[in-house]
Amino acid sequence: MRDRLLAAEKVKAIDWRDGALYLLDQRILPFEEKWIAYTSAAGVAEAIRSMVVRGAPAIGISAAYAMVLSARARIAEGCDWQAEWEEDYALLADSRPTAVNLFWALGRMRDRLDRLKEDADPLAALEAEAIAIHESDREANLTMAQLGVDLIRKHQGNAQTILTHCNTGALATGGFGTALGVIRGAFIEGMVERVYADETRPWLQGSRLTAWELANEGIPVTLNADSAAAHIMKTKGITWVIVGADRITANGDVANKIGTYQLAVSAMHHGVRFMVVAPSSTIDMNLASGDDIPIEERDGSELLCVGGQRVGAEVEAFNPVFDVTPADLIDAIVTEKGIVERPDTAKMAQLMCRKRLH
Numbered sequence: 001m002r003d004r005l006l007a008a009e010k011v012k013a014i015d016w017r018d019g020a021l022y023l024l025d026q027r028i029l030p031f032e033e034k035w036i037a038y039t040s041a042a043g044v045a046e047a048i049r050s051m052v053v054r055g056a057p058a059i060g061i062s063a064a065y066a067m068v069l070s071a072r073a074r075i076a077e078g079c080d081w082q083a084e085w086e087e088d089y090a091l092l093a094d095s096r097p098t099a100v101n102l103f104w105a106l107g108r109m110r111d112r113l114d115r116l117k118e119d120a121d122p123l124a125a126l127e128a129e130a131i132a133i134h135e136s137d138r139e140a141n142l143t144m145a146q147l148g149v150d151l152i153r154k155h156q157g158n159a160q161t162i163l164t165h166c167n168t169g170a171l172a173t174g175g176f177g178t179a180l181g182v183i184r185g186a187f188i189e190g191m192v193e194r195v196y197a198d199e200t201r202p203w204l205q206g207s208r209l210t211a212w213e214l215a216n217e218g219i220p221v222t223l224n225a226d227s228a229a230a231h232i233m234k235t236k237g238i239t240w241v242i243v244g245a246d247r248i249t250a251n252g253d254v255a256n257k258i259g260t261y262q263l264a265v266s267a268m269h270h271g272v273r274f275m276v277v278a279p280s281s282t283i284d285m286n287l288a289s290g291d292d293i294p295i296e297e298r299d300g301s302e303l304l305c306v307g308g309q310r311v312g313a314e315v316e317a318f319n320p321v322f323d324v325t326p327a328d329l330i331d332a333i334v335t336e337k338g339i340v341e342r343p344d345t346a347k348m349a350q351l352m353c354r355k356r357l358h
């Protein structure tokens, strides 16, 4: 299946070339495909904050490359470059609060610098680390796709009708996707009858990004309003809800795009299996439960306007963009280290002791 997945790759969101970071501007997809070149850490921090690039793994990968850009600029300035590098580090860490992949990737870059040998070239070492983070995410996507397909096969195997939320595809990762990587893999294996994609208000990652990725590959996709999800589980024979994650805590609670929690409650009520797919860089063993996860609240204007067009009355708008699904509503968490079914603290700790499977 790995080769068939590789052959299916059509889209990417991140490109590191000629010493610059190129990001596909996801704010204007699917209407326009425009790449923006970044040569400064501050520019990349703003790209993450304004969601030019989004998706937990993609945010981490972009931040890693940003720390290479920072080192190059600071070394060229001839100043105490590491102090300035730390300032850029803080700028990136402050760009978005919920996806732990951002902090995991920044930590990897700082650890690489701390391990640098006396006469080693910091720039070459940091660039190699960022590329390794990017490549390892892509590899993790491939492994998770294979594991997720095996899990579906174990439970039913026949034609699946799947519901997914937000965008967890090539646009959100180093390539292929997490939840969407499993869905791609299941489709390639002839196991997918149809995918229902929540539009995912207010930023519309589902209608603008997921529907675009799936349609590009001929995967049968039907767009639905977020509020139709429970009705669809009740009337359309949904067998799995498959979603991504932005932060998974030590007990298996999952922070993901707003609306995921109510999907899990509906899935439990309708006997639909609920799968979370995320690389281990999304697991934060420092947090005991989802109660401790910082939930990003974005400007209310994102609710009151769509495409620059006002769609609401002049009232206050509350716009939390993530929520927390408790572990007891989750059937399986699929990572590149393996699968945890019916997650709990002991099983999560066991998982994190494992090496990657591939």
Ligand SMILES: CSC[C@H]1O[C@H](OP(=O)(O)O)[C@H](O)[C@@H]1O
Pocket: 054, 055, 056, 057, 165, 166, 167, 168, 169, 172, 173, 178, 179, 205, 243, 244, 245, 246, 256, 257, 258, 321
């Ligand atoms: C594999 S992407 C994980 C996660 O990130 C998305 O959030 P955003 O689009 O705001 O960055 C969404 O929660 C996805 O499930």
